[in-house]
Amino acid sequence: VVDTSAWQQINDVRKVLEQTAAKKVVIDHHVSSDDLGAVEFKDTSASATGVLITELAEFLGVTLAPSQATALFCAIATDTGWFRFPNADARTYHAAGRLIEQGAQPSGLYRELYERSSLARLKLHSIILSRVTLACDNRLAFTYVCRKDFSETGAHPTDTEDLVNSGLSIDGVEASFILVEQLDKRIKASLRSRSDLSVAAIAETYGGGGHRQAAGAMLPGPIEAAQANLLNAFKSAMGVADEQSPSE
The missing domain is CATH 3.10.310.30 (Diaminopimelate Epimerase; Chain A, domain 1)
Incomplete structure (x- = not known):
């Protein structure tokens, strides 16, 4: 479960999560939290869950594909208002920089998210x-x-x-x-x-x-x-x- 610890946000799959015998892991940065019966990898000081996953990949020595780096950059950028919000700290920029080094394309991503409309x-x-x-x-x-x-x-x-x-x-x-x-x-x-x-x-x-x-x-x-x-x-x-x- 990524980027939430609240049943309300994953209610559609709650029954599956409650009944499965598989090990459950939560990766999240939100303060609000329910007991999902999972192992928690949580840091509320992180600006985005994308930062946590980027840091985890770096710690494990995993080289991300450009598509993965772009997805994680998107997670960080959208959770920080494209780095405008106060939560965009040095840690955030470091993670974003690492993702760009691994192929994330910020300009193209911005166009897709904010400069296209029906x-x-x-x-x-x-x-x-x-x-x-x-x-x-x-x-x-x-x-x-x-x-x-x-x-x-x-x-x-x-x-x-x-x-x-x-x-x-x-x-x-x-x-x-x-x-x-x-x-x-x-x-x-x-x-x-x-x-x-x-x-x-x-x-x-x-x-x-x-x-x-x-x-x-x-x-x-x-x-x-x-x-x-x-x-x-x-x-x-x-x-x-x-x-x-x-x-x-």
């Missing part, structure tokens, strides 16, 4: 960004995605990835979240912060988790109820009293 994805982003709302004295930005948005635009649920960071680009905003309605009507929440506010602590109250400045959780629907729950949690965490309706 028309459907752009239409979906337009809808999501049009719903951005401010709350908590304009220090919190949030938005949401309904199932019908995917069917109407032809976009895929993965097209919402990284959009939660858009709210943080608004002047004065310290935290943001996006809600994505799932097929089973549950609501996937992605939370971000660029202040001392721990969104991991908020996510953990809903059975989720992650990092201090990047976390996630799965909430019961409908989307309006999930939004109200999270708003109350952020108000409490940010020390904001009840306010008037959020501003769009």
Whole structure:
């Protein structure tokens, strides 16, 4: 199990993991943790699980193929906001440098991840960004995605990835979240912060988790109820009293 220690994130394979007689190993860097009944290779000071695997390969004397190096570079780059987040430390850059030496292609990877888009994805982003709302004295930005948005635009649920960071680009905003309605009507929440506010602590109250400045959780629907729950949690965490309706 890689890059998570939470049952909620691997619920689809939970029964298999619980019933198998095979030895289970967790490689992870998240603070939040469930008991998966596995041997843990865990370091919460690492910026990404990709760093841990890169270091393990180096320790074992394993030479990575370029495709493997590129995959690990992707894991590190995406978990550090392409090295923009505070968790991108010297250890991170050392691991990234070793991967480049073994054939990782950062420029091509960046183009594939961030400079290619379908028309459907752009239409979906337009809808999501049009719903951005401010709350908590304009220090919190949030938005949401309904199932019908995917069917109407032809976009895929993965097209919402990284959009939660858009709210943080608004002047004065310290935290943001996006809600994505799932097929089973549950609501996937992605939370971000660029202040001392721990969104991991908020996510953990809903059975989720992650990092201090990047976390996630799965909430019961409908989307309006999930939004109200999270708003109350952020108000409490940010020390904001009840306010008037959020501003769009």
